[in-house]
Amino acid sequence: xxxTPYILFLGDAPDQLAAKVAQGIKDWRPDNAVGQLRLLGCxxxxxxxxxxxDQARDAGVKTLVIGVANRGGVISDTWKKVLIEAxxxxxxxxxxxxxxxxxxxxLVKVAxxxxxxxxxxxxxxxxxxxxxxxxxxxxxxxAVGTDxxxxxxxxxxxxxxxxxxxxxxxxxxxxGQTGILITGNGVPLDAVIADFMxxxxxxxxxxxxxxxxxxxxxxxSLFHVSYSGVTMALIHGGQPDALILCxxxxxxxxxxxxxxxxxxxxxxxxxxxxIAQVANPDCKIVGISVNTQHMLDLNAKSYLDDLEMxxxxxxxxxxxxxxxxxxxxxxxx
Amino acid sequence: xxxTPYILFLGDAPDQLAAKVAQGIKDWRPDNAVGQLRLLGCxxxxxxxxxxxDQARDAGVKTLVIGVANRGGVISDTWKKVLIEAxxxxxxxxxxxxxxxxxxxxLVKVAxxxxxxxxxxxxxxxxxxxxxxxxxxxxxxxAVGTDxxxxxxxxxxxxxxxxxxxxxxxxxxxxGQTGILITGNGVPLDAVIADFMxxxxxxxxxxxxxxxxxxxxxxxSLFHVSYSGVTMALIHGGQPDALILCxxxxxxxxxxxxxxxxxxxxxxxxxxxxIAQVANPDCKIVGISVNTQHMLDLNAKSYLDDLEMxxxxxxxxxxxxxxxxxxxxxxxx
Numbered sequence: 001x002x003x004t005p006y007i008l009f010l011g012d013a014p015d016q017l018a019a020k021v022a023q024g025i026k027d028w029r030p031d032n033a034v035g036q037l038r039l040l041g042c043x044x045x046x047x048x049x050x051x052x053x054d055q056a057r058d059a060g061v062k063t064l065v066i067g068v069a070n071r072g073g074v075i076s077d078t079w080k081k082v083l084i085e086a087x088x089x090x091x092x093x094x095x096x097x098x099x100x101x102x103x104x105x106x107l108v109k110v111a112x113x114x115x116x117x118x119x120x121x122x123x124x125x126x127x128x129x130x131x132x133x134x135x136x137x138x139x140x141x142x143a144v145g146t147d148x149x150x151x152x153x154x155x156x157x158x159x160x161x162x163x164x165x166x167x168x169x170x171x172x173x174x175x176g177q178t179g180i181l182i183t184g185n186g187v188p189l190d191a192v193i194a195d196f197m198x199x200x201x202x203x204x205x206x207x208x209x210x211x212x213x214x215x216x217x218x219x220x221s222l223f224h225v226s227y228s229g230v231t232m233a234l235i236h237g238g239q240p241d242a243l244i245l246c247x248x249x250x251x252x253x254x255x256x257x258x259x260x261x262x263x264x265x266x267x268x269x270x271x272x273x274x275i276a277q278v279a280n281p282d283c284k285i286v287g288i289s290v291n292t293q294h295m296l297d298l299n300a301k302s303y304l305d306d307l308e309m310x311x312x313x314x315x316x317x318x319x320x321x322x323x324x325x326x327x328x329x330x331x332x333x
Numbered sequence: 334x335x336x337t338p339y340i341l342f343l344g345d346a347p348d349q350l351a352a353k354v355a356q357g358i359k360d361w362r363p364d365n366a367v368g369q370l371r372l373l374g375c376x377x378x379x380x381x382x383x384x385x386x387d388q389a390r391d392a393g394v395k396t397l398v399i400g401v402a403n404r405g406g407v408i409s410d411t412w413k414k415v416l417i418e419a420x421x422x423x424x425x426x427x428x429x430x431x432x433x434x435x436x437x438x439x440l441v442k443v444a445x446x447x448x449x450x451x452x453x454x455x456x457x458x459x460x461x462x463x464x465x466x467x468x469x470x471x472x473x474x475x476a477v478g479t480d481x482x483x484x485x486x487x488x489x490x491x492x493x494x495x496x497x498x499x500x501x502x503x504x505x506x507x508x509g510q511t512g513i514l515i516t517g518n519g520v521p522l523d524a525v526i527a528d529f530m531x532x533x534x535x536x537x538x539x540x541x542x543x544x545x546x547x548x549x550x551x552x553x554s555l556f557h558v559s560y561s562g563v564t565m566a567l568i569h570g571g572q573p574d575a576l577i578l579c580x581x582x583x584x585x586x587x588x589x590x591x592x593x594x595x596x597x598x599x600x601x602x603x604x605x606x607x608i609a610q611v612a613n614p615d616c617k618i619v620g621i622s623v624n625t626q627h628m629l630d631l632n633a634k635s636y637l638d639d640l641e642m643x644x645x646x647x648x649x650x651x652x653x654x655x656x657x658x659x660x661x662x663x664x665x666x
Contacts, residue, residue, distance in 0.1 A: 131559040133590045194530050195523040197562045222565075225612045226464040229530045229566030236558035257466045263611075274604055278596075279558045 002094045002119050002184040003062035005034045007051055011079055012039045013068040019044035021096060022067025025182050028157050028172075032184070034059050039078060044068070053082075053089050063119075065181055066095040073099055083107060087116045094119035096177030121180040123191050124200070131198035131237050133279065138208030141330060142240040143218040143289065144272050146262045148227060148255045150248040151291040151319070152218030153179055158323035159244075160215050166327070170213040173204050175234065179217045189219055189230055197230065201237025213330060216240065222271055223263045224254055235272070239279040242286045242333045243272060244326055245313075249303060250294040265311060286329040288315035335427045335452050335517040336395035337365045340384055344412055345372045346401040352377035354429060355400025358515050361490050365517070367392050372411060377401070386415075386422050396452075398514055399428040406432055416440060420449045427452035429510030454513040456524050457533070464531035464570050466612065471541030474663060475573040476551040476622065477605050479595045481560060481588045483581040484624040484652070485551030486512055491656035492577075493548050499660070503546040506537050508567065512550045522552055522563055530563065534570025546663060549573065555604055556596045557587055568605070572612040575666045576605060577659055578646075581624040582636060598644060619662040621648035 008022040016023070026033040026046045035051030038044070051059065064086040070079070075097070083093060083101075087110045095101050101118040102108060111118050119125075141159070143152040153176065160172040172179070174186025187200045205214045216238045220227030245265050254260035263271075269285055276283040288307055292300035300317060307315040314325040341355040349356070359366040359379045368384030371377070384392065397419040403412070408430070416426055416434075420443045428434050434451040435441060444451050452458075474492070476485040486509065493505040505512070507519025520533045538547045549571045553560030578598050587593035596604075602618055609616040621640055625633035633650060640648040647658040 133558040133587075133593060135592070190526075190528040192527050193523075194525050194527060194563045194566070195560065197527050198559055222608070223611050225466040225569035225572075226531055227528065228569045228608075228611075229562040229564075230527045231562075232555075232565035233527070233562030236561045239558075254466075259468070260466060260611075267607075271607055274600075275555070275561075278556050278561075278593075 002181070003092055004032045004184055005061055006032050006063050006065045007053070007056040007061045007091070008033055008036045008046060008067040009064050009082065010036055010038045010042050010044050010046070011066070011068045011070070012041045013044040015043045019046070019068045021178050021181055022046055022065070024178050025065065025067060028161070028182050034061050037064070037082070039082070053086055053091070057089055057091070061091065063092040063094050066093070066097060067181070070097055075099060075104060080104070080106065084110050087111050087114050090114065090116070092117040092119065094121060094181060096121045096181055098122065121177050122188055124188055126203070128187070128192060128196040128200035128203050130195060131202050136202070136205070136207045136239065137210060138212040138214065139242070139330070139333065140205055140214045140216060140238050140240045141242040141244065142216045142234060142238050143244040143246050144231065144235070144268065145218060145221045145246040146223060146265065146268050147221050147248065147251060148224050150246045151289060152246050155244055155246055155289040155318050155323065155326070156215040156217050157182070158318035159327050162323045162327045163213065168213065169209055169211055170215060173214050173216045175201070175204070175217040175219050186217070189234065190227070194229070197233035198237030201234055205238055218246070222275070223268070224257070225260070226256065232275070235276050236279045240276060240283055241280060242284060242330055243276060244287050244289050245269060245285060246289045246291070248291040265307065269311065284333055285313060286332055287326045288313050289326060290315060290317050292317040292320055336425055337517055338367045338394055339365050339396050339398045340386070340389040340394045340424070341366055341369045341379060341400040342397050342415065343369055343371045343375050343377050343379070344399070344401045344403070345374045346377040348376045349378070352379070352401045354511050354514055355379055355398070357511050358398065358400060361494070361515050367394050370397070370415070372415070386419055386424070390422055390424070394424065396425040396427050399426070399430060400514070403430055408432060408437060413437070413439065417443050420444050420447050423447065423449070425450040425452065427454060427514060429454045429514055431455065454510050455521055457521055459536070461520070461525060461529040461533035461536050463528060464535050469535070469538070469540045469572065470543060471545040471547065472575070472663070472666065473538055473547045473549060473571055473573045474575040474577065475549045475567060475571050476577040476579050477564065477568070477601065478551060478554045478579040479556060479598065479601050480554050480581065480584060481557050483579045484622060485579050488577055488579055488622040488651050488656065488659070489548040489550050490515070491651035492660050495656045495660045496546065501546065501660070502542055502544055503548060506547050506549045508534070508537070508550040508552050519550070522567065523560070527562070530566030531570030534567055538571055551579070555608070556601070558590065558593070565608070568609050569612045573609060573616055574613060575617060575619045575663055576609060577620050577622050578602060578618060579622045579624070583627040598640065602644065617666055618646060619665055620659045621646050622659060623648060623650050625650040625653055
């Protein structure tokens with residue numbers, strides 16, 4: 001559990017895209033994003049207050065989050081200076097970088113001296129159990145995709161946003177680095193040891209009120225041979241009541257696998273439902289989320305209309321047209 | 334790669350079952366099992382020569398394999414004395430114990446001083462790649478089960494045995510501790526980090542001659558919610574050409590999951606084939622392997638006959654009736 005609120009460290013990010021983790025935090029948890037800290041030459045701007053560390057401390061900030069990718073996989077001396085000063089001034093640090101804070105001897109030393117925490121969200125901090133498959137109370141929704149990176153996290157966060165506005169009981173349950181930094185906790189599923197994957201998802205989505213919805217962040221795809229095992233563990237560990245099918249219609253091949261074409265939404269539907277029903281016989285597919293960013297508005301709308309006819313399910317692009325339809329569909333479970 | 338041949342250390346095994354790893358090595362790779370080393374009170378006997386360490390060295394033994402489970406998860410002083418002496422006399426050590434040889438400071442020190450290797454086969458020794466899904470040359474066969482522990486490893490080893498007798502090109506590819514100790518190498522799949530599972534299976538079963546068969550050791554089950562992700566990674570990383578369905582007909586519920594019933598062989602067939610065809614569109618189910626140990630011979634035979642009629646596939650119990658039928662079935666691919 002990472003202490004909130006945050007100051008978002010953008011470092012010397014060359015452009016906005018390099019700061020997409022920080023952008024995600026600011027978009028989805030604006031209350032957590034008290035300010036940004038930018039170094040000379042930073043090309044990104046979140047449109048929130050630029051704060052010094054002292055100002056951040058006065059504003060009640062608890063953690064400095066590295067919201068930017070580092071270049072060349074090295075934590076530079078310029079960054080290091082800021083990070084050490086932050087620890088000395090009483091902030092924890094949180095990072096999703098490949099090279100870990102805990103592997104930097106100087107950071108470890110200063111953190112220890114000042115009693116501060118170093119959160120490397122890319123690696124598990126918990127000894128997860130082996131899944132026991134026991135039916136849990138409360139409801140769970142999982143987004144599954146025809147491919148990786150088709151908008152599964154975005155879909156869950158957009159649904160979470162709608163549910164909050166409606167005062168519904170629910171929680172976004174993060175399974176990846178960005179999601180964990182956005183919400184302050186979660187399971188870095190792709191870094192969990194094989195035997196404990198499904199158990200970590202059970203751990204993430206425990207017993208809850210009967211009308212509480214966990215919105216579980218999806219990972220990979222059953223059709224993506226590099227990561228399908230992770231997807232499988234999510235489905236069986238999460239024992240979802242509701243599935244959302246996610247798709248990006250203009251993609252030419254599976255991400256990173258040029259010789260693999262994407263399945264149709266029908267193929268995904270037909271494969272995922274019997275798999276999900278092993279863990280939860282009542283599981284239903286309730287809706288479709290399409291990333292239409294590469295389509296004209298008119299084409300996107302007619303594509304979604306066609307899908308609704310073909311698959312007899314509500315279909316939307318949550319970024320373009322909102323996630324209301326998908327949240328409405330949870331009522332059918 | 335563990336150096337062969339072995340002396341099999343049985344320690345103070347209370348009974349034959351406690352020495353089942355050693356038994357597996359002796360049964361499946363008798364040439365590797367030069368002798369056994371038993372301590373006072375050992376209740377197990379492999380029926381091979383009892384050798385001192387000096388005799389083993391004279392017989393060309395390279396590695397002492399701990400072929401027995403330790404009690405209480407502790408490597409006792411009695412064992413330690415033998416293990417240290419073995420290192421001093423020039424043997425490597427290999428172990429599938431939960432507590433690792435490398436965590437025992439005294440063993441590490443002696444191994445280093447004498448230039449010997451400590452093989453903990455329960456943990457990966459390789460940095461595996463992420464799977465790339467590229468089609469590999471050569472053929473691959475994978476056993477998949479309706480449940481865990483229904484005879485998948487036995488099936489693959491029995492097929493390997495038949496193929497060796499027929500001088501066919503092939504290799505048993507181990508994915509678990511026992512299999513790795515039997516063959517001297519493999520991937521401890523359940524201990525691999527999620528993102529690299531499928532890649533580790535690609536690594537294990539590389540390009541080969543067109544008429545070479547990898548017989549990949551199965552793990553878990555698509556229907557076992559604790560481990561299904563591991564099974565999925567095996568199927569997509571292994572890109573099998575041939576699948577063998579494995580079943581134990583008298584089992585009352587999924588292993589360790591009292592509220593889950595076993596699927597039928599038809600359910601397994603219908604779920605696994607579309608999944609396998611994602612990675613290899615030409616994949617076929619070629620046969621059925623049934624563990625009939627809890628059935629009378631007459632019942633077992635009529636059960637297998639019925640299965641052959643129902644599923645239109647050759648069916649056998651490889652322990653009771655041999656694996657010839659399953660190897661014959663590879664010709665249909």
